[in-house]
Amino acid sequence: MMRAAFFLGFVLAVGGHADDAPGWLRAAARQSLPSFDAKAPAVVLLQETHVSVEDDGRTVTTTRKAVKILSRDGRSEAQGTQTYFVGASKVRDIRAWIIAPSGRVLKLGVQATYDRANYNDLYNEVRERGIQGS
Numbered sequence: 001m002m003r004a005a006f007f008l009g010f011v012l013a014v015g016g017h018a019d020d021a022p023g024w025l026r027a028a029a030r031q032s033l034p035s036f037d038a039k040a041p042a043v044v045l046l047q048e049t050h051v052s053v054e055d056d057g058r059t060v061t062t063t064r065k066a067v068k069i070l071s072r073d074g075r076s077e078a079q080g081t082q083t084y085f086v087g088a089s090k091v092r093d094i095r096a097w098i099i100a101p102s103g104r105v106l107k108l109g110v111q112a113t114y115d116r117a118n119y120n121d122l123y124n125e126v127r128e129r130g131i132q133g134s
Contacts, residue, residue, distance in 0.1 A: 021097040021105045028066035029099050042067050042074030078133030083118060083126060091115075091129040098133055108133055 021029075028045040036043050046066040053059050067077045078098075082091045096108040108131055118126040 020107075021099055024064060025066050025097060025099065029068070033068065040074075041071045042069050042077035044077070075133075079130060081128050081130035083128045086125040086127060094129060094131045096131045096133055 024046070031045060033043060033045075044065065044067050046064060048064050050062045051059055052062075061082075063080070063082065065080055067074075069075060069078055080094065080096060082094070084091055094113055096112065098106045098108065100106065112133065113129065113131045115127060115129045117124055118128050
């Protein structure tokens with residue numbers, strides 16, 4: 001049985017903008033799938049985090065994730081989030097793309113992003129910023 005699949009890629013906390021899917025996401029979409037349960041709703045193809053230290057001592061964390069959505073139940077995997085502390089850190093940028101089975105690329109815009117208090121506590125300084133692709 002052939003199932004349609006969407007590839008969803010995220011980049012969190014980096015600068016710059018691109019309307020087309022980046023090369024790393026396209027490469028992930030072309031790779032052979034790892035072994036997985038036949039009933040799996042989604043498969044993570046790439047998930048990596050790079051941390052660098054700038055000259056002024058600040059750290060910059062870049063997270064990339066590529067997910068192949070195999071069924072409607074896998075839509076919950078179509079998201080990326082980053083936790084940060086108000087006044088101590090920030091999320092500079094969030095970008096996401098969807099590659100449809102036809103090859104068409106959809107860049108998710110600002111309407112797909114959110115920024116909210118973490119742990120349902122209005123007075124908590126821990127927040128999360130993310131993007132939802134489903």
